[in-house]
Structures are given as structure tokens and as C-alpha cells.
Amino acid sequence: MQVIFAIVLIVGLIRVVMKFVQGAPDALGSLGWLVGGVILWFGFQLFKDDLVSAVGGGDGGVR
Numbered sequence: 001m002q003v004i005f006a007i008v009l010i011v012g013l014i015r016v017v018m019k020f021v022q023g024a025p026d027a028l029g030s031l032g033w034l035v036g037g038v039i040l041w042f043g044f045q046l047f048k049d050d051l052v053s054a055v056g057g058g059d060g061g062v063r
Contacts, residue, residue: 005041
């Protein structure tokens with residue numbers, strides 16, 4: 001899942017930079033959506049890690 005996020009992040013970053021270079025009127029809005037997506041992703045990862053540690057997982061597998 002991390003690899004998919006990295007690919008989407010790179011593609012999104014390239015598209016935002018191209019909008020700024022071309023002077024597109026929605027460039028700043030696209031940057032806001034990209035930053036919001038990154039914040040949402042990291043927030044989800046923190047929540048997931050807290051949930052896994054609270055349940056007692058983390059090592060994976062059944063004992």
C-alpha cells in the first residue's frame with residue numbers, strides 16, 4: 001500500500017508542478033488537494049498504527 005501511495009504522490013506532484021509552470025488558474029487548488037490527501041493518508045496511518053497496537057497486533061501471525 002505504501003508503494004501505491006508513493007506512486008500516486010509522485011504523479012500528483014508532477015501534475016501540480018506542471019499546472020504551476022503552465023500558469024493554470026486552478027494550480028493552487030490542486031496543490032491544496034494534494035496536501036490534503038497527504039495529511040489524510042498520514043492521519044489514517046497513525047490511526048491504523050494506534051488501533052493495531054491497542055488490539056495487540058504488530059507482530060503478525062497467530063501464536
